Amino acid sequence: MPLGFITFTAAGRMIVAVTDGRPDPIDGPRGYYSYCGSYTFDGARLVTRVDGSSDPRLRDAPQVRGAHFDGDRLILRLLDGFPDVDRVVRDLTWDRIT
Numbered sequence: 001m002p003l004g005f006i007t008f009t010a011a012g013r014m015i016v017a018v019t020d021g022r023p024d025p026i027d028g029p030r031g032y033y034s035y036c037g038s039y040t041f042d043g044a045r046l047v048t049r050v051d052g053s054s055d056p057r058l059r060d061a062p063q064v065r066g067a068h069f070d071g072d073r074l075i076l077r078l079l080d081g082f083p084d085v086d087r088v089v090r091d092l093t094w095d096r097i098t
Helices: 056-060
Strands: 002-008 013-018 031-042 047-052 063-070 073-080 091-096
Touching: 031 063, 047 073
Parallel strands: none
Antiparallel strands: 002 013, 013 031, 031 047, 047 063, 063 073, 073 091
């Protein structure tokens, strides 16, 4: 199960970091990725213009996610901009920590 955090500032900046959350992976190294940049959110789409990333390919195109809230949860769906990924629907659910 993935484990990570995502932070948005009122100034229009964001950062996300995600890793393999298994306590003791036995079948290879632990996967990890992160990126940051400026973002816009129109109530349905989150668009990030990546200016720093663990994977330089993420800077090739804006990262576009469908986005909606369910209470204190933010659900993001990959729409466009992630290179070399089969178009499999992937939802990431982020719980707000207060």
